[in-house]
Amino acid sequence: VLRPETPALALAPMDGITDAPMRAMQGGTGAFDYCVTEFIRVSIDVLPRKVFTREVPELAHRALTPTGLPVQVQILGGDPDRMAASALNAIAAGATAIDINFGCPAPTVNRNDGGASLLRHPTRIRDIVRAVRDAVPAEIPVSAKLRLGWESIDDIHLNAAMAAEGGATWLTIHARTRMQSYKPPVFWKKIGMVRQELDLPIIANGDIWTLDDFKQCQDDSGCVHFMLGRAALANPALPHLIRRELGLDVNPKPETDWLPLFQALVQHSEFYQHKITMRTLFRLKQWMSIAHAFGDFLLWNELKRCESTEALFANLGDLHEKV
Numbered sequence: 199v200l201r202p203e204t205p206a207l208a209l210a211p212m213d214g215i216t217d218a219p220m221r222a223m224q225g226g227t228g229a230f231d232y233c234v235t236e237f238i239r240v241s242i243d244v245l246p247r248k249v250f251t252r253e254v255p256e257l258a259h260r261a262l263t264p265t266g267l268p269v270q271v272q273i274l275g276g277d278p279d280r281m282a283a284s285a286l287n288a289i290a291a292g293a294t295a296i297d298i299n300f301g302c303p304a305p306t307v308n309r310n311d312g313g314a315s316l317l318r319h320p321t322r323i324r325d326i327v328r329a330v331r332d333a334v335p336a337e338i339p340v341s342a343k344l345r346l347g348w349e350s351i352d353d354i355h356l357n358a359a360m361a362a363e364g365g366a367t368w369l370t371i372h373a374r375t376r377m378q379s380y381k382p383p384v385f386w387k388k389i390g391m392v393r394q395e396l397d398l399p400i401i402a403n404g405d406i407w408t409l410d411d412f413k414q415c416q417d418d419s420g421c422v423h424f425m426l427g428r429a430a431l432a433n434p435a436l437p438h439l440i441r442r443e444l445g446l447d448v449n450p451k452p453e454t455d456w457l458p459l460f461q462a463l464v465q466h467s468e469f470y471q472h473k474i475t476m477r478t479l480f481r482l483k484q485w486m487s488i489a490h491a492f493g494d495f496l497l498w499n500e501l502k503r504c505e506s507t508e509a510l511f512a513n514l515g516d517l518h519e520k521v
């Protein structure tokens with residue numbers, strides 16, 4: 199999936215946001231090389247194949263979105279054997295790449311021995327990665343997504359080394375600690391230090407909001423692989439600008455217009471749910487509120503009270519003509 203020397207741009211997993219319709223829509227923009235599913239939690243039972251089939255409908259289609267974007271399955275949990283057995287079931291369902299979440303800061307997840315809580319136990323990171331690596335076929339990439347540490351940004355050195363020792367194919371590093379939650383700053387230079395210490399691809403992630411941020415992250419980390427989360431929704435032109443900067447193939451007509459992007463999300467929601475539901479409306483509004491909070495989407499205040507998708511698009515059409 200990922201070549202060490204070839205630049206790549208990934209769409210970040212975002213629980214409650216990057217579901218199958220959103221992944222399909224983002225695939226349609228041509229801006230990303232692959233995406234990662236929202237985390238799928240392995241708690242007291244091994245997850246059966248049908249959970250993966252349900253959560254990741256792309257698995258029935260060679261793990262590609264209907265728009266051709268490769269999808270990597272992300273699992274989360276603290277028990278090596280259950281994680282390994284669940285990963286095998288994901289493969290049986292059609293997964294072609296597995297990512298392991300060591301970054302989720304949600305208190306319920308962390309209290310139950312998952313996500314970022316493992317950052318306090320580096321050897322357990324190694325054991326989990328190793329168990330999954332040993333269980334699945336050699337050609338299946340097994341990657342790990344880490345924050346820098348629980349409290350200290352210096353913990354990334356050992357945490358990343360342990361994930362590498364466990365046999366991770368690549369690491370994605372969100373350059374802040376669990377205690378920081380989503381608060382600035384991000385420490386891209388730490389990613390660069392880890393990249394020099396380890397001999398595997400490192401994907402840099404966190405707070406790339408503008409092209410200048412991207413260039414700074416590139417300088418600080420020395421990476422050629424990047425992952426973009428919230429800015430993919432807040433600033434849909436940005437991934438295309440980043441691709442150009444990376445020398446990757448560029449969509450000749452990058453979609454920077456909001457309306458067709460929102461329409462594409464509705465079409466993909468309809469495809470997966472067979473009709474337009476309140477969930478579609480909720481997801482559209484969620485996207486618009488992120489684009490309002492972090493980007494330059496100016497119409498949110500006029501649209502947030504719309505009670506149906508039809509009303510939303512009617513208003514959007516009217517407003518669109520004015521701006």
Ligand SMILES: Cc1cc2nc3c(=O)[nH]c(=O)nc-3n(C[C@H](O)[C@H](O)[C@H](O)COP(=O)(O)O)c2cc1C
Nearest residue numbers: 210211212213236237343372404405406426427428
């Ligand atoms: C709402 C939300 C949900 C997220 N869910 C996940 C998740 O399921 N798995 C994961 O590894 N990271 C998750 N993340 C973290 C993102 O993948 C990413 O590391 C983080 O947002 C920083 O990147 P960004 O600044 O480009 O958004 C989530 C982030 C947000 C904002």
